[in-house]
Amino acid sequence: MNNNRIVKHPVLGDLENKKPITFTYDQKILQGYEGDTIASALLANGIRLLRVHEESGTPRGIYCNIGHCYECRMKVNQTSGVRACLTELVEDMMIESGKMQALPFPQNMNAEDLPRTYAEFAKKCAGKKEDAPHV
Numbered sequence: 001m002n003n004n005r006i007v008k009h010p011v012l013g014d015l016e017n018k019k020p021i022t023f024t025y026d027q028k029i030l031q032g033y034e035g036d037t038i039a040s041a042l043l044a045n046g047i048r049l050l051r052v053h054e055e056s057g058t059p060r061g062i063y064c065n066i067g068h069c070y071e072c073r074m075k076v077n078q079t080s081g082v083r084a085c086l087t088e089l090v091e092d093m094m095i096e097s098g099k100m101q102a103l104p105f106p107q108n109m110n111a112e113d114l115p116r117t118y119a120e121f122a123k124k125c126a127g128k129k130e131d132a133p134h135v
Helices: 038-044 118-125
Strands: 020-025 028-033 049-052 059-061 073-076 079-083 094-096
Touching (some): 020 038, 028 038, 049 073
Antiparallel strands (some): 049 059, 073 079
8 A cells, every 4th residue: 555654553553453444635535544644644655745825826735643733724515614633434425625715805905995994895886796794
């Protein structure tokens, strides 16, 4: 399968006793074992990049591996924000890496151009029926 995995461990036991599990990561079929977390299965498959920062696009991977830092958030079975280090791998799980999000405003927009109140926003949108706020 892969060579990034400890197969004999004095405390956790031997991997030969574990059932193989198939899962999909970014449309690629991979294999892990029962008892794996998503993070451990990905790491064993040589995958270290789990997502990119939503705004800057900088790479993120396993950091604390105990659920404190939220750096391993991924989309699992269409649910966003799932922590890979705390979530046990399940047969046929669909996992997607985190992607860079679109910015809500153009980067070249000045802060002075943004509406400060809802009334200013509504006034700005009044001429655009599709953008008009629904109250």
